[in-house]
Amino acid sequence: MRQEGHPGREAVQGLAVLGATGSIGISTLKVAELHPGRFRVVALSAYERAEELRALCQTWRPALAAIHAPETAHWLAQSLADTGTEVLAGPTALERIVCDPRVTTVVCGIVGAAGLKSAWAAVAAGKRVLFANKEPLVMSGHLLMALARQSGAQLLPLDSEHNAVFQCLPQPRAGLAGAGVRRIVLTCSGGPFRNTPASEFATITPEQACAHPRWSMGRKISVDSATLMNKGLELIEACRLFEAAPAQIDVVIHPQSIIHSLVEYVDGSTLAQLGNPDMRTPIAHALAFPDRIEAGVTRLDLAAVGRLDFEVPDEDRFPCLRLARAAAVAGASAPTVLNAANEIAVEAFLARELPFAAIPQVIESVLEARPVVPAESIEAILEEDRMARECAHRVIGGHRAKGVVAC
Ligand SMILES: NC(=O)C1=CN([C@@H]2O[C@H](COP(=O)(O)OP(=O)(O)OC[C@H]3O[C@@H](n4cnc5c(N)ncnc54)[C@H](OP(=O)(O)O)[C@@H]3O)[C@@H](O)[C@H]2O)C=CC1
Numbered sequence: 107m108r109q110e111g112h113p114g115r116e117a118v119q120g121l122a123v124l125g126a127t128g129s130i131g132i133s134t135l136k137v138a139e140l141h142p143g144r145f146r147v148v149a150l151s152a153y154e155r156a157e158e159l160r161a162l163c164q165t166w167r168p169a170l171a172a173i174h175a176p177e178t179a180h181w182l183a184q185s186l187a188d189t190g191t192e193v194l195a196g197p198t199a200l201e202r203i204v205c206d207p208r209v210t211t212v213v214c215g216i217v218g219a220a221g222l223k224s225a226w227a228a229v230a231a232g233k234r235v236l237f238a239n240k241e242p243l244v245m246s247g248h249l250l251m252a253l254a255r256q257s258g259a260q261l262l263p264l265d266s267e268h269n270a271v272f273q274c275l276p277q278p279r280a281g282l283a284g285a286g287v288r289r290i291v292l293t294c295s296g297g298p299f300r301n302t303p304a305s306e307f308a309t310i311t312p313e314q315a316c317a318h319p320r321w322s323m324g325r326k327i328s329v330d331s332a333t334l335m336n337k338g339l340e341l342i343e344a345c346r347l348f349e350a351a352p353a354q355i356d357v358v359i360h361p362q363s364i365i366h367s368l369v370e371y372v373d374g375s376t377l378a379q380l381g382n383p384d385m386r387t388p389i390a391h392a393l394a395f396p397d398r399i400e401a402g403v404t405r406l407d408l409a410a411v412g413r414l415d416f417e418v419p420d421e422d423r424f425p426c427l428r429l430a431r432a433a434a435v436a437g438a439s440a441p442t443v444l445n446a447a448n449e450i451a452v453e454a455f456l457a458r459e460l461p462f463a464a465i466p467q468v469i470e471s472v473l474e475a476r477p478v479v480p481a482e483s484i485e486a487i488l489e490e491d492r493m494a495r496e497c498a499h500r501v502i503g504g505h506r507a508k509g510v511v512a513c
Pocket residue numbers: 124125126127128129130131151152153154155156174214215216217218220221238239240241264265266321322323324325326327385
């Protein structure tokens with residue numbers, strides 16, 4: 107993560123917000139709205155929510171917009187005809203956006219592995235790249251970090267825990283050991299089922315799983331928080347972003363989500379970043395870094411919060427965390443397989459085709475079925491992702507054939 111030579115301070119940043127219609131995209135635009143002299147919205151993207159993208163384009167008047175399906179793009183172009191927005195579609199639209207010379211800063215707010223190619227293109231193009239989309243980092247973070255060193259891209263974490271760790275580390279950095287870091291502690295809310303007995307997991311519905319106690323987020327990450335896979339993915343994400351070994355990352359349950367993560371130093375000091383659970387804070391931090399700007403969030407009132415609690419995570423009830431740690435230790439293709447199996451299992455759960463309790467079972471079966479192979483090119487990673495998804499579909503098919511009912 108380099109700091110020099112990028113538009114943090116003086117130049118107006120040209121923003122490309124990928125996944126503009128999602129939770130991260132909307133929070134980013136709320137921060138940008140507070141600072142019209144600092145940020146110009148150059149490009150917005152969505153996948154299928156065309157009405158929402160049209161409304162954003164009418165407000166922000168970006169030079170470029172992208173949506174997945176060509177026929178939807180045609181409709182969008184017609185309805186934005188008087189705005190000057192050029193509408194793109196198809197597989198290379200996002201790559202074209204991030205490479206546009208008017209774009210200095212790319213906000214990666216797409217969900218899942220679907221964000222990998224655009225994130226990759228943004229890093230290759232040497233942009234300032236703000237990562238919320240953790241799945242590409244889990245799959246290929248080691249390659250993205252190396253690519254950033256070559257291209258001069260500046261990678262900044264938006265994920266609240268990683269942004270907190272970033273804030274607790276000295277800048278510029280020269281590795282964790284050089285900075286005297288002993289370990290990184292990621293906090294975890296515990297999700298909506300922190301106190302739910304495992305015997306009740308079989309009947310959990312998508313609505314219950316998506317009702318996160320602290321954060322308002324998209325459906326996929328909300329389910330990940332409920333299984334604790336979100337923390338597992340974040341453990342791997344932290345290994346990638348901070349070039350840490352899995353053994354240097356611990357997880358602690360902190361139900362209030364006020365401390366967003368901690369860094370322990372060899373001298374016994376532990377630094378933490380605190381704030382109300384609102385993504386506009388890490389987004390404002392990364393957008394303005396190294397400056398600090400108003401984020402529009404409610405100030406933290408510790409007396410009103412009253413108490414901060416901590417617990418050890420229960421990996422028996424939440425095996426996804428254990429599976430993710432094992433994948434981090436195995437390295438190579440294992441994190442890609444873990445992520446792919448999780449995406450397919452969560453999709454099936456949200457479609458009421460798989461019980462909540464079966465999500466970790468599917469992931470474990472896919473991890474057992476796929477050999478760990480080298481992951482030293484983006485092509486190899488994409489191929490492993492494809493095969494792991496196929497395997498997950500077969501495992502889920504077998505599960506359904508046994509007549510296990512989903513809620
Ligand atoms: N929400 C949060 O607070 C946090 C999110 N993150 C991470 O950020 C990412 C985004 O999360 P979140 O904003 O909650 O997700 P949302 O589901 O709210 O938004 C996802 C966005 O990505 C677009 N999208 C979905 N599928 C595709 C696809 N195949 N190709 C291109 N675009 C697509 C959606 O478009 P459309 O609306 O048209 O479907 C939407 O704009 C995730 O990786 C998540 O883990 C990390 C920390 C916090």
